Amino acid sequence: MNEHLVIVDGIRTPFCKMGSDLAGMSAGDLGAAAVKQLVAQSGLDVESLDQVVMGCVGQPVDSANLARIIALRSGLPESVPAVTVHRNCASGCEAITQAAMAVAAGEGCSFLVGGTESMSNYPLLFHPAAAEKFMSLSKARSVAQRLGALAAFRLGDFKPLISLQMGLTDPVCGLNMGETAELIAREAGLSRADQDDFARESHARALAGRLFLQGEIVTVFPPSGRAVEEDNGIRTPDQLQKLDQLKPVFEKGTGTVTAGNASQITDGAVALWVMSEKEAQNQGRKPLARLRGYAYAGCDPTRMGLGPLYALAALEAKSEFRLADMDLIEINEAFAGQVLACCIGAESEAFARSELDRDTALGPIAKDKLNIHGGSIALGHPVGATGARLTLTLARALRDRNLNQGVVALCVGGGQGAALWLEAIKS
Amino acid sequence: MNVRLEDRAGGLVEMVFDRPGVNVFDQQTLSDLDHCVSELEGREGVKGLILTSAHKSVFIAGADLHSLSGEGDPEKLKDMAQAGQQIFHRLAQLPMTKVAAIHGACLGGGYECTLACDYRLATPHKSTRIGLPETSLGILPAWGGCTLLPRLIGVPKALDVILNGRRLPAVPAKKRGMIDAVIPEERLMDHAKIWAAKRCRKPRARGLMDTRLAMAVIRMKASAALQAKTGGHYPAPEKALGLLVRTLFMKREESFRAEAMYFSQLAVSETSRNLVRLFFMQEAAKKKRVDDSRPEPVSRAAVIGAGVMGSGIAQWCAARGMRVVLKDIAAEGVAKGMQTVRNVTQAAVKRRILTRAEGQAVVDRVLPTHQDLPMHSAEVVIEAIVEKMAVKKTLFEDLARCTGPQTLLASNTSALSVTEMAQAAPDPGQVCGIHFFNPVHRMALVEVVQAKHTRPEVLQRAVSFVQQLGKTPVVVQDKPGFVVNRVLMPYLIEAGRLYEENFGAPELDRAMLAFGMPMGPMRLMDEIGIDICHHVAEFLCKELSYLPEMPGILSQLIELGRLGKKSSAGFYDYHHRRKPVAQQRGNLEASPLSAEDLRDRMVLPMINEAARILEEGVAASPEDVDLAMVLGTGFAPFSGGPLRYADARGLQAIAARMECLAESGGAHFAPCAYLVEKCKSGDNFYLESEA
Numbered sequence A: 001m002n003e004h005l006v007i008v009d010g011i012r013t014p015f016c017k018m019g020s021d022l023a024g025m026s027a028g029d030l031g032a033a034a035v036k037q038l039v040a041q042s043g044l045d046v047e048s049l050d051q052v053v054m055g056c057v058g059q060p061v062d063s064a065n066l067a068r069i070i071a072l073r074s075g076l077p078e079s080v081p082a083v084t085v086h087r088n089c090a091s092g093c094e095a096i097t098q099a100a101m102a103v104a105a106g107e108g109c110s111f112l113v114g115g116t117e118s119m120s121n122y123p124l125l126f127h128p129a130a131a132e133k134f135m136s137l138s139k140a141r142s143v144a145q146r147l148g149a150l151a152a153f154r155l156g157d158f159k160p161l162i163s164l165q166m167g168l169t170d171p172v173c174g175l176n177m178g179e180t181a182e183l184i185a186r187e188a189g190l191s192r193a194d195q196d197d198f199a200r201e202s203h204a205r206a207l208a209g210r211l212f213l214q215g216e217i218v219t220v221f222p223p224s225g226r227a228v229e230e231d232n233g234i235r236t237p238d239q240l241q242k243l244d245q246l247k248p249v250f251e252k253g254t255g256t257v258t259a260g261n262a263s264q265i266t267d268g269a270v271a272l273w274v275m276s277e278k279e280a281q282n283q284g285r286k287p288l289a290r291l292r293g294y295a296y297a298g299c300d301p302t303r304m305g306l307g308p309l310y311a312l313a314a315l316e317a318k319s320e321f322r323l324a325d326m327d328l329i330e331i332n333e334a335f336a337g338q339v340l341a342c343c344i345g346a347e348s349e350a351f352a353r354s355e356l357d358r359d360t361a362l363g364p365i366a367k368d369k370l371n372i373h374g375g376s377i378a379l380g381h382p383v384g385a386t387g388a389r390l391t392l393t394l395a396r397a398l399r400d401r402n403l404n405q406g407v408v409a410l411c412v413g414g415g416q417g418a419a420l421w422l423e424a425i426k427s
Numbered sequence B: 001m002n003v004r005l006e007d008r009a010g011g012l013v014e015m016v017f018d019r020p021g022v023n024v025f026d027q028q029t030l031s032d033l034d035h036c037v038s039e040l041e042g043r044e045g046v047k048g049l050i051l052t053s054a055h056k057s058v059f060i061a062g063a064d065l066h067s068l069s070g071e072g073d074p075e076k077l078k079d080m081a082q083a084g085q086q087i088f089h090r091l092a093q094l095p096m097t098k099v100a101a102i103h104g105a106c107l108g109g110g111y112e113c114t115l116a117c118d119y120r121l122a123t124p125h126k127s128t129r130i131g132l133p134e135t136s137l138g139i140l141p142a143w144g145g146c147t148l149l150p151r152l153i154g155v156p157k158a159l160d161v162i163l164n165g166r167r168l169p170a171v172p173a174k175k176r177g178m179i180d181a182v183i184p185e186e187r188l189m190d191h192a193k194i195w196a197a198k199r200c201r202k203p204r205a206r207g208l209m210d211t212r213l214a215m216a217v218i219r220m221k222a223s224a225a226l227q228a229k230t231g232g233h234y235p236a237p238e239k240a241l242g243l244l245v246r247t248l249f250m251k252r253e254e255s256f257r258a259e260a261m262y263f264s265q266l267a268v269s270e271t272s273r274n275l276v277r278l279f280f281m282q283e284a285a286k287k288k289r290v291d292d293s294r295p296e297p298v299s300r301a302a303v304i305g306a307g308v309m310g311s312g313i314a315q316w317c318a319a320r321g322m323r324v325v326l327k328d329i330a331a332e333g334v335a336k337g338m339q340t341v342r343n344v345t346q347a348a349v350k351r352r353i354l355t356r357a358e359g360q361a362v363v364d365r366v367l368p369t370h371q372d373l374p375m376h377s378a379e380v381v382i383e384a385i386v387e388k389m390a391v392k393k394t395l396f397e398d399l400a401r402c403t404g405p406q407t408l409l410a411s412n413t414s415a416l417s418v419t420e421m422a423q424a425a426p427d428p429g430q431v432c433g434i435h436f437f438n439p440v441h442r443m444a445l446v447e448v449v450q451a452k453h454t455r456p457e458v459l460q461r462a463v464s465f466v467q468q469l470g471k472t473p474v475v476v477q478d479k480p481g482f483v484v485n486r487v488l489m490p491y492l493i494e495a496g497r498l499y500e501e502n503f504g505a506p507e508l509d510r511a512m513l514a515f516g517m518p519m520g521p522m523r524l525m526d527e528i529g530i531d532i533c534h535h536v537a538e539f540l541c542k543e544l545s546y547l548p549e550m551p552g553i554l555s556q557l558i559e560l561g562r563l564g565k566k567s568s569a570g571f572y573d574y575h576h577r578r579k580p581v582a583q584q585r586g587n588l589e590a591s592p593l594s595a596e597d598l599r600d601r602m603v604l605p606m607i608n609e610a611a612r613i614l615e616e617g618v619a620a621s622p623e624d625v626d627l628a629m630v631l632g633t634g635f636a637p638f639s640g641g642p643l644r645y646a647d648a649r650g651l652q653a654i655a656a657r658m659e660c661l662a663e664s665g666g667a668h669f670a671p672c673a674y675l676v677e678k679c680k681s682g683d684n685f686y687l688e689s690e691a
Helices: A027-042 A066-073 A091-104 A128-139 A143-151 A163-167 A177-187 A192-208 A210-214 A241-245 A277-282 A301-318 A336-346 A349-355 A383-400 B027-041 B065-070 B074-093 B109-114 B145-153 B155-163 B170-175 B185-196 B212-230 B235-247 B252-267 B270-287 B308-319 B331-350 B356-364 B389-402 B418-422 B456-468 B484-500 B505-515 B521-528 B530-543 B553-559 B595-616 B622-633 B642-649 B651-665 B673-681
Strands: A005-012 A051-055 A082-085 A110-118 A266-276 A289-298 A328-331 A405-412 A416-424 B003-008 B012-017 B048-053 B058-060 B097-102 B105-107 B119-122 B129-131 B300-304 B323-327 B366-369 B380-383 B408-411 B431-436 B445-450 B472-477
Touching: A005 A027, A005 A091, A005 A277, A005 A383, A027 A066, A027 A110, A027 A266, A027 B366, A051 A066, A051 A091, A051 A383, A066 A082, A066 A110, A066 B356, A082 A091, A091 A110, A091 A266, A091 A289, A091 A383, A091 A416, A110 A383, A128 A143, A177 A301, A177 A336, A192 A210, A192 A241, A192 A336, A210 A383, A266 A277, A266 A383, A289 A301, A289 A383, A301 A336, A301 A349, A301 A405, A301 A416, A328 A383, A336 A405, A383 A405, A383 A416, B003 B027, B012 B027, B027 B074, B048 B058, B048 B185, B058 B109, B065 B270, B074 B109, B074 B252, B097 B109, B097 B185, B105 B109, B109 B145, B119 B170, B119 B185, B129 B170, B145 B155, B145 B235, B145 B252, B155 B212, B155 B235, B212 B235, B235 B252, B235 B270, B252 B270, B270 B472, B270 B622, B270 B642, B300 B308, B308 B323, B308 B331, B308 B356, B308 B366, B308 B431, B323 B331, B331 B356, B331 B366, B356 B366, B380 B389, B380 B456, B389 B408, B389 B418, B408 B418, B408 B456, B418 B431, B431 B456, B445 B456, B445 B622, B456 B472, B472 B622, B484 B505, B484 B521, B484 B530, B484 B553, B484 B595, B484 B622, B505 B521, B505 B595, B521 B530, B530 B553, B595 B622, B595 B642, B595 B651, B595 B673, B622 B642, B642 B651, B651 B673
Parallel strands: A051 A082, A051 A110, A328 A405, B012 B048, B048 B097, B058 B105, B097 B119, B105 B129, B300 B323, B300 B380, B323 B366, B380 B408, B408 B431, B445 B472
Antiparallel strands: A005 A266, A005 A289, A110 A266, A289 A416, A405 A416, B003 B012, B431 B445
């Protein structure tokens, strides 16, 4: 890359489980809360922004181009354009890399990026057949026509389709995300206990890292009238005792993936201020980290959980990035089994040869470098926001521990992987 | 020419109202209109007439109120009313189709003029307001409004418009039938031409409700509602009601004559004169300048302290388009404050003052926080934290660190010395008081406090800021309690003393309701909060040695946890859903005092205090004191305020009464030196022969 993107500042809302503290806030409310705080705390000159890019997977139907709505609601100037991006679970990454691409192309130097998701507010839908009946009812004019149209309805027509469930199902391969996790857990020989242990570790690390994480959280004030100050998905060891009693969700009887060893369904938003490195220097800013490189890669949709390996390999192939050089590694915990399968795959030469088109394995992923403040199993996974959250957390962790570089990798529903390589900027 | 005719293609004529300054009906404009009507009467072949205004945001704002205030002669006023009626009537009689193309304020006489047209079109623009606000000035529509509006839209709707003095935007005006169509500004003329090509309007068919029996029922209901609202202190709406329910059974000319007669009676009344004076005072305050500087409008503000006042101020600033930081030390406090912001905004959406999107934008403009944020971009920072000098001083010290050198620092203190807290700021000249009243979104008054070191341009910025907020600023000096609380406290203290003399709360409240207060003193204390009353009274008693001893009842109530409405009990019990019930007090015998005695014991201390305020120069003029008291406490508006009331009763009489009360009731009733002096010299508070 000719001109690097740097992360100047960032903030996020607390991440709260679906239907809990933040349920009263829409994706737009959450995004605006984060953006307003970021602008106020960072001294960002809003007039100089070139674009607002926000990731969101389930865009609310009343908020077309959500990023623009968030920008205007946050009081950003009307002259600053905004675009909403969607790369499924990597939408928050996509927002960052769009800015990086623009900077590299000389198309601007200051961007407000991030992601937002209110999974509490995913709508319930009518079945297409029922929708058709509603349509003919609205077209009916005479009383007889109306009665006829009404008579066509059956009780089943009023059973809603749950859009959240639909969104988490790949319509191409027909598998739910959890089912893809079951598949790779099976193939990697991972037991239920392996996955539950990993989940426990995630919670333990998040609990231990609470103070650190608090540094990236802004208190939000939802209409409930309460101040929401922290993530609410983290469990103490006591609370985790019953983890192994949970029933598998996706494969009755033989399954190993449970609500406890998968990421939580969560509401939250992240906002980052990113700039071209030159402009940051000109303005005398002290950024957290620079984006050295990034890669997206495609893979088998039924094994989308292995996406990080493809993306990391692609990043190695196209840049000086070496997984072995990383001080910290963030792999999004969509599922415990999926992260563990990645760890196994990273060390497998066979996998490298058959899948990654290379002779050597990626190399081991040391547990003490991986997700050191916990991951989406403990903190939650508001899909559109997570990519940006991981990037913010990693950039802050590098500075916090005075380390040099790290990488963020995510699996992406539909069979993709994303990888973002960060390098700390020492101040 | 204030009114001119311009020929348009297709046999249309445009009648343009273009009075220099603002479009109102004064003598000249009326006579110019007369000329134009005469000319049209002599012309053939005019197919349509379109009334327009050459002014940007005013169609015709009404009759010139100045011509009202000078006149004391009922006969002249009657002539004035009849002259207008006749010209409008001749306009109505012109054979062509007449259309009013309304953009901007179209009120009072302005709307009555359009009632002479066949059709009325109006723009949905913010500046467009349509209505007959006369009764709010103590008069009634007398250029045909009371006669023609009921014939256009029916009596019940006309009652709503006239008795409430409504000024409606185009859409609700259309709903009531006051106009015929809502047309965007750019297309107004095109559509006016289309409407002008239609036939003249047919008179409204007699409705089912237009019977004497129905009218009797309407009158009964409306009269009761009116009595509840005005307490019988405002004759104008009553007269209007009396005429409106009868007008349909009268000939036009007869009804016109009745209008003119009532108008001439009302316009010379003290009530109307006081209401008009207050109107002028308020208009003057909205334009007031204390300095030649022209401050930029404020776009960013910060409010420190998210209590009832702080969040109310933040909400109002946001509703007026500013971006506001709302800060408090504790997150729970901020959360509560944001609830207030949301609730007040939600109520405005419910009442259709704001659309849903506008309501959301208001809430979005508030940035709630309990963390330290840089506030350099805020032009104004207002503190509304706990009323403790030491805490406020620390805050002003801290604020210097996170705000710019140009930031106006203001305190919303209701009594403490702004001068003293300003000492803590690095630049005391940058500090003043901006004292809002509760509830912020309802109270029009803001006291702008000039502290000892406040620079004139800083004071002007505060005044302009208040004006930008659409509030009425009154500049006061930094003396304990400023104007409103200082005048109000002796009144509340006396009410408390009377209560201790075994008068019941309802009795005391009734006495002051009868005087014309919107709420009695005991209910008022319950609303304010007994603890807050106690706090302010204690503070003022310490500062002002002549005040009587604090009634012990306040601290007793506080000990009992009866803090007023907020704790559901104070002087009254608020647990019952519909009506507050007076607290039981056993069988106590009060010394016999007439309603007048009660009234005087509570009102005269206010007048005494208002006089002291004038003497000390806390407010610059009697107008400022009266305006502040009427807007800040609802002090009987028809009386014109405490000082105007005293003038009307006669200062000699007032002073004598005070002496009398002082003999029996305590030295604090004795007239102050300033009042005694005024009596000696035979002056009034107001330098009379006012315009």
